[in-house]
Amino acid sequence: xxxxxxxxxxLAAALCLGAxxxxxxxxxxxxxxxxxASSPAPSGADSPAxxxxxxxxxxxxxxxxxxxxxxxxxxxxxxLAPMIYETLVxxxxxxxxxxxxxxxxxxxDGGLTYTFNLRKGVQWHKGYGEFTSADVKxxxxxxTDPAVASVNADNLNIANIAAIECPDEYTVVFKLKxxxxxxxxxxxxxxxxxxxxxxSDKDGVASINSDPIGTGPFVYDxxxxxxxxxxxxxxxxxxxxTGNVDRVVSTFMSDTNTIYMAFDKGELHSTGLYDKDKIxxxxxxxxxxxxxxxxxxxxxxxxxxxxxxxNPVVREAFFNxxxxxxxxxxxxxxxxxxxxxxxxxxxxxxLTDYFKFNYDPERSKQLLAEAGYPDGVEVTLWGASDALGQxxxxxxxxQLGKAGFKVNLQCVDFGVFIDQVRNxxxxxxxxYNTTGAIADDTINRYTSKSYPGSNWCGVTDAEYDALVxxxxxxxxxxxxxxxxxxxQRRLMDLQVIYPISTFSVGEVMQKNVSGYKSYGDLGxxxxxxxxx
Numbered sequence: 042x043x044x045x046x047x048x049x050x051x052l053a054a055a056l057c058l059g060a061x062x063x064x065x066x067x068x069x070x071x072x073x074x075x076x077x078a079s080s081p082a083p084s085g086a087d088s089p090a091x092x093x094x095x096x097x098x099x100x101x102x103x104x105x106x107x108x109x110x111x112x113x114x115x116x117x118x119x120x121l122a123p124m125i126y127e128t129l130v131x132x133x134x135x136x137x138x139x140x141x142x143x144x145x146x147x148x149x150d151g152g153l154t155y156t157f158n159l160r161k162g163v164q165w166h167k168g169y170g171e172f173t174s175a176d177v178k179x180x181x182x183x184x185t186d187p188a189v190a191s192v193n194a195d196n197l198n199i200a201n202i203a204a205i206e207c208p209d210e211y212t213v214v215f216k217l218k219x220x221x222x223x224x225x226x227x228x229x230x231x232x233x234x235x236x237x238x239x240x241s242d243k244d245g246v247a248s249i250n251s252d253p254i255g256t257g258p259f260v261y262d263x264x265x266x267x268x269x270x271x272x273x274x275x276x277x278x279x280x281x282x283t284g285n286v287d288r289v290v291s292t293f294m295s296d297t298n299t300i301y302m303a304f305d306k307g308e309l310h311s312t313g314l315y316d317k318d319k320i321x322x323x324x325x326x327x328x329x330x331x332x333x334x335x336x337x338x339x340x341x342x343x344x345x346x347x348x349x350x351x352n353p354v355v356r357e358a359f360f361n362x363x364x365x366x367x368x369x370x371x372x373x374x375x376x377x378x379x380x381x382x383x384x385x386x387x388x389x390x391x392l393t394d395y396f397k398f399n400y401d402p403e404r405s406k407q408l409l410a411e412a413g414y415p416d417g418v419e420v421t422l423w424g425a426s427d428a429l430g431q432x433x434x435x436x437x438x439x440q441l442g443k444a445g446f447k448v449n450l451q452c453v454d455f456g457v458f459i460d461q462v463r464n465x466x467x468x469x470x471x472x473y474n475t476t477g478a479i480a481d482d483t484i485n486r487y488t489s490k491s492y493p494g495s496n497w498c499g500v501t502d503a504e505y506d507a508l509v510x511x512x513x514x515x516x517x518x519x520x521x522x523x524x525x526x527x528x529q530r531r532l533m534d535l536q537v538i539y540p541i542s543t544f545s546v547g548e549v550m551q552k553n554v555s556g557y558k559s560y561g562d563l564g565x566x567x568x569x570x571x572x573x
Contacts, residue, residue: 094287095572097310099565100294100303104267108253110234111184111191116564120291121272122234123564125166125255129157129177132229132478132561134334136389142172142235142256143228152220152516159211164277166260167252169239174207179238181205189246193232198224222518223479226389230478230562258282258568259289268293284556284570304549310572311550311557313565315429320547321374331548332376333559337475338385339368339433339541346492346499347468349418356536358408362444363437364400368541372432377542382529383474383483385543387561390480390512390522392529396540405444417445423461423470426452430472433541437471465493473544478562484525485509487532498537505531 101120106112108119116123131141143157163172184191184199194200204216215224227233237254244252253261258278264270269292274282294300301319303309313333314320324330343350343359350356365379379398384391409418422441424434431452438448453461461467476483486495488506493499505528512524532538548557553573560566 095285096288096290097286097567097570097572098290098292098308100292100300100309100312102293102295102297102300104293104295105270106266108250108261108266109189110231110236111189111193113231113234114192116231116562118231119253119266119270120565121259121261121270121289122231122253123257123560123562124259124289124566124568125253125257125261125272126234126236127256128230128233128235129228130225132226134387134559134561136226136387136561138225138229141229146225152222153217155215155217155224157213157215159213160279161211163256163279165237165239165256166254166275169237169243169254171210172235172237172256173210174213175210176235176238177213178205178207179241180233180235183236183241183246196230196232197227220516222515222521223389223481226479231564258566262288264291278568280568282568284568285572286567286570289567304551307551309551310554311548313546313548315546317373317376317547320376320549323549328552329550329554331550331557331559332545333548333563334385334387334543334545335475335563336385336388336478337473337544338380338383339471339473339544340383341437341469341471341539341541342462342498343469343537344462344465344467344497344499345535345537346465346501349412349414349420350468350537352412353536354408354412355414355418358405358412358445359441360536360539361399361401361405361408362441362446363398363539363541364440365398365541366400367440368433368436372436373542376547377544380540380543382533383538383540384480384529385476387543388476388478388480388483390484390525392526395530396533402440402444405446409445414445417447419447419449420468421449421451423458423467424450424452425455425458425472427455430455430458434471462497463494465497465499467497470497480525481513484528485513500532500535500537502531502535505535 105119127142129143130138133139142160144160145158147156183189184194198221201218201221202215203218206214240254258275259272260275262271262273271290273288300312304312320330345351369377381394381396382392386393422438424430434452438450441448462470487500488509489501508524508528512521515521556569556571558569
């Protein structure tokens with residue numbers, strides 16, 4: 042098949058995506074000269090001479106709505122949020138957690154008591170005082186306030202916290218009703234961002250959306266959400282600021298071509314791209330690119346309740362019909378990798394080494410003949426009609442066709458697509474699937490109770506159900522790993538989901554930008570970045 046060359050993975054397809062949709066970034070001229078560094082700066086902020094300030098301009102592609110972390114759906118809901126706010130612990134790219142606002146922690150036998158020892162001397166922005174245990178208690182307890190309308194109470198498993206105690210200013214103790222083996226990971230994610238109690242007490246709860254106060258390496262310095270927001274370097278930050286960025290400005294740009302033009306004219310320090318063709322174009326021109334893995338993968342799925350995929354031999358034929366290496370080489374230009382399960386490898390509990398692809402179209406034809414389809418079998422393949430979904434759907438149609446499947450390709454509006462798979466009427470589909478940092482939702486969705494609905498594959502398997510239930514009720518992290526690994530092996534053996542590859546965003550840098558670092562929560566930060 043001729044290479045499509047049409048992988049215009051525009052940011053408008055973000056409803057198929059998870060994190061990092063706000064990571065288009067940087068500009069050295071922007072919509073005018075850099076803001077004057079001689080204007081009044083917030084307390085704790087650097088105020089260098091205007092001619093020496095290192096100003097980093099970035100762009101977000103969607104209209105930001107609020108600064109309140111209780112309402113965030115991802116870390117980059119406000120593009121500057123990961124640089125202004127912080128959490129108790131920091132998620133590393135390998136899935137482990139490291140100290141951040143908490144220097145250390147202890148977990149009791151049985152996992153019902155977590156004691157966090159807080160970092161001393163951490164200052165809230167703009168003179169709001171020292172960060173203490175009272176801020177942690179305030180942050181979590183406000184998630185239960187109906188007036189806050191938190192969308193993250195379930196993510197935090199807040200109902201499982203029986204009490205939050207503050208024996209002193211630098212110690213906070215969580216008393217749990219039942220063991221939560223993922224509590225540390227939860228405390229590293231966007232929904233556990235710590236907010237300032239003194240700020241709320243003084244200026245009211247609504248002030249968080251007009252003047253966000255954090256403890257991070259940058260201090261909010263004005264702007265309007267959805268138009269342009271700014272932050273300046275925090276000279277009182279407790280951490281190691283190794284870069285030289287003095288100010289960051291984030292401007293809303295909805296049009297991908299406008300972003301490209303700004304970058305090409307040297308007005309953007311960097312831009313986050315999903316379009317692999319465009320990334321390759323910049324790489325060929327010598328621009329450095331950092332690939333940031335997303336919590337998602339490309340896969341082909343089938344509904345085992347529908348003919349012909351109710352026949353395990355047909356499903357085996359399907360598993361011999363996909364050439365993963367072709368996708369990796371021709372759709373992604375070597376920027377992605379094969380995966381070992383239907384859970385993205387950057388998600389906690391992902392089984393990374395089980396599934397091994399085996400492309401053998403002749404074997405597929407043989408298996409179809411054994412299943413009673415010597416002349417091949419007709420199937421309908423569903424995909425999204427956007428620029429993100431069409432290229433892999435076309436490649437999948439072509440490969441299945443070479444293996445004896447007569448494919449009717451239906452690329453439709455994403456809403457129509459969702460209706461087909463959720464209602465259990467789609468035989469087969471191709472999609473980029475997003476999983477959380479903790480893989481519970483993706484693994485749980487294929488249990489019998491979720492069909493029809495989120496269990497698009499029609500899996501009604503008692504063994505799988507039992508393994509998932511055991512994992513969700515595990516008393517230790519190792520027990521959960523063991524159960525969830527076994528569940529993934531079971532589902533892969535049923536051959537209803539064919540995982541093709543990882544998917545990442547490419548952060549393309551100007552040649553004078555260095556030091557960009559990827560973080561486990563996928564948030565965009567600048568404290569390590571140097572502008573040459």
